[in-house]
Every structure is written in C-alpha cells, then in structure tokens.
Amino acid sequence: MSRLLDILGCKYPIIQGPIGATNSPKLVAEICEAGAFGMLAMGFISNAEEAKRLARDVRELTDKPFGANLMTMNPLNPEILEVLAESGVKTVTTSAGSPRNLYPLLHELGMKGLHVMLAFSYAVKAEDAGVDGLVVSGAESGGLRSVNPESSNMILVPLVVDHVKVPVVAAGGIADSRGYRAALALGAEGVQVGTRFLASEESSAPKAWKEAIINCSDGGTTLLPLGNMMMRVIVNPKLKAQMSDPETDLAKEYNLMNVPEAWGKGNFDLFPAGAGQISARIHEIKPVRKIIEEMVS
C-alpha cells in the first residue's frame, strides 16, 4: 500500500475535490463506494452542528472512510474538527492559509491532514508545519487562486515532489485516465479531482452548473479578482461584457458571500459558475463509478 492510501484508507489514490458551498452526502458516499476518497466541504459551514449532520448523512450511506476540507481562516475549525473526529473522520484537507495552528489539534484528535498549496514556497513551509501530505494545486485548477503568478501542474508537481518528503497529490486538470497517469508520472502519489465530479450524475450541483461545464470551451474560464484572492470561473455573457469594459471593477461586482446562493440556484449573474480549465475536456455528465473506473483503467 502507498503512503497516501495508508493515510486515506481507500482503494484508489483519488480524492474528491471539495467544492465550496456545495455538499452532497450522496456524492461523497458514491465516490467512497467506488473506491476513491469522498470529501465534505466545510469552508462555508456556519456551525459545528451542520458539520455533524453532514458527516452523519454520509455515514448512513457508506461505511467506507471519507474526509472533509477545512478553510484555515474559519474560526469554527476546532469545533468542526472535534465533531468530525467523533463521526469517525480520520483524514482532512486544509486550505487557504497557513496550516501551522490547526495541525497540533488535528493530530491530537488522531487525524491526518493534507494541506492544499498553490505555490512551491508554501509547500516547503507546510511540510515544516507538520502536515502529513500536500495537495499541489496548479494554475489550471478550479477554486480559489492566488493573485501572485502561478505555475501549472506540469511544473509545480515535480518541483514540489523533488523538495518534500511527505506524499504529494496533484489537483487540477485531471478528468480521465490520461490526466491521472500523467500526474503519477510527474511524481504525485494521487490526484484530487474537482470539476469532473462536479459534473457527475450524483453531484447536487444545479443542472445549469453542470451544463455550463459541459458547454465550456478551451479558454472559457478566467480568474475573477476578489481582492486578495482570485476564483477560476466560467465566463458567461454578463461577465464577458464586464471584462471588455475598462470602467468595470470586477472585484466590486462580485462578492464571495453570494456564492452559496448563486451556485445553489445556478444564478451565475450573481456569481459566475466555478470550474477548472479541464471543463473544456468534459463533454458528458457521467456516474462517478464510471469516471473512477475509467480513470484507473
């Protein structure tokens, strides 16, 4: 068994990329049942009870191990970690900030953690902070991105692999067996997959979101500025018009706080649909079991 599979406790080294405000216990459970590692997203959770309920809902659907993602800046993290540990969660990922304060508690609770990082310098710091593994998320990935210049996975994954001792997972641009094998060839021990699972049959994303991914062509995503961060989103007609207007300050037009409503209802004028560059290679909504079986074939 690889070091990563030892940490995750599943059959295949494939992690479900957590998707902000979008949680579907059914999707998490299906991914686990198909041999990969399902993940809940705790970034937008407003109380620990909600975390407990989500973990319980997953547990009712599968007895396989699953995980959860925590945003480091969430003040509720200690409570969330405790309810997750009580619910039997043994592995979490941490993202969007320094892992230093979270890991002592996480380890005290008997958990392991993989830290998500977007640039080489953060990988070295995270390893130094005691993380058990790293999720390396290149510029092509969906989700929150940095305002600093970024490298894509072809560069970032081997760069990090060559400098750290902990297992590395590649996130971004992976939707099929070619992407999966390429990530392993670059030295990653596993992959994290966001957009492909978002456009799956079991995903609770509204139809409009899945269709936006399927209809997205090459170059169809952009980095939406949000102050000190960016978000990779699919360009829609409203956003396209705003982008060509030099008077429009996009950071003032879109508020991250509107993400739960916008993505939950498919209202992409309120906040554009989040997705990775890999959308250009996703043409069909498929069941997760089929996606996973094809990926490891």
Ligand SMILES: Cc1cc2nc3c(=O)[nH]c(=O)nc-3n(C[C@H](O)[C@H](O)[C@H](O)COP(=O)(O)O)c2cc1C
């Ligand atoms: C819409 C969207 C929301 C995301 N939200 C989170 C999040 O809350 N926490 C996190 O660690 N990663 C988040 N991610 C990143 C994914 O978990 C995953 O690493 C990324 O999507 C991988 O790139 P891919 O979309 O090319 O597969 C998000 C990605 C997308 C597309």
